[in-house]
Amino acid sequence: DSGVTQTPKHLITATGQRVTLRCSPRSGDLSVYWYQQSLDQGLQFLIQYYNGEERAKGNILERFSAQQFPDLHSELNLSSLELGDSALYFCASSKRQDLNTEAFFGQGTRLTVV
Amino acid sequence: AQSVTQLGSHVSVSEGALVLLRCNYSSSVPPYLFWYVQYPNQGLQLLLKYTSAATLVKGINGFEAEFKKSETSFHLTKPSAHMSDAAEYFCAVSTMNTGFQKLVFGTGTRLLVSP
Numbered sequence: 001d002s003g004v005t006q007t008p009k010h011l012i013t014a015t016g017q018r019v020t021l022r023c024s025p026r027s028g029d030l031s032v033y034w035y036q037q038s039l040d041q042g043l044q045f046l047i048q049y050y051n052g053e054e055r056a057k058g059n060i061l062e063r064f065s066a067q068q069f070p071d072l073h074s075e076l077n078l079s080s081l082e083l084g085d086s087a088l089y090f091c092a093s094s095k096r097q098d099l100n101t102e103a104f105f106g107q108g109t110r111l112t113v114v
Numbered sequence: 115a116q117s118v119t120q121l122g123s124h125v126s127v128s129e130g131a132l133v134l135l136r137c138n139y140s141s142s143v144p145p146y147l148f149w150y151v152q153y154p155n156q157g158l159q160l161l162l163k164y165t166s167a168a169t170l171v172k173g174i175n176g177f178e179a180e181f182k183k184s185e186t187s188f189h190l191t192k193p194s195a196h197m198s199d200a201a202e203y204f205c206a207v208s209t210m211n212t213g214f215q216k217l218v219f220g221t222g223t224r225l226l227v228s229p
Contacts, residue, residue, distance in 0.1 A: 004157070043204065043219040043222070045217070055214040097215045100163065100208065102148060107157040108157055
């Protein structure tokens with residue numbers, strides 16, 4: 001158990017809908033990262049928050065947004081969903097920002113858009 | 115920009131055989147490199163990391179990796195494969211983005227272990 005909790009584990013929704021994925025980082029970790037894993041794109045970095053503030057953006061679509069709350073949990077909001085958004089979404093957390101800092105990953109939320 | 119390349123999307127070995135998963139990096143500065151493993155329906159778990167303290171890094175489950183600057187490589191090895199090693203393995207490099215650290219992953223190598 002990495003200590004990172006993601007809910008829900010599975011989500012099935014229709015095209016055009018909006019969903020919210022939730023992540024609770026490890027105790028004491030200030031950084032939260034979101035990754036998308038799909039068969040054709042591999043593991044793609046989406047966005048990073050540090051102590052409540054957005055710090056880095058990767059290949060995140062405008063239809064997607066995220067936030068980190070004062071208690072450090074984070075939510076990833078996906079709207080106007082398309083079939084191609086079906087993927088495994090991972091949250092990871094880390095304590096520091098050093099280059100040798102490893103990230104700890106949750107078990108992911110599998111999103112299926114039908 | 116820093117990146118990693120994993121050669122071979124699939125590697126098949128027999129149980130008891132040597133495991134070799136390849137990773138080459140591209141970096142203009144000394145890199146910090148990681149290997150993660152993903153078991154079916156699981157998140158990613160850190161196997162080991164290279165942080166310049168030693169070129170041969172030992173990780174969990176009997177895996178190790180050797181950093182070779184001259185070859186820009188960080189290949190993952192295990193002397194004897196076990197059925198439980200069947201998983202997907204990701205090499206990653208740590209990079210700074212707008213002053214904050216993030217990991218850039220390779221495309222992954224799926225390890226298949228046959229009896």
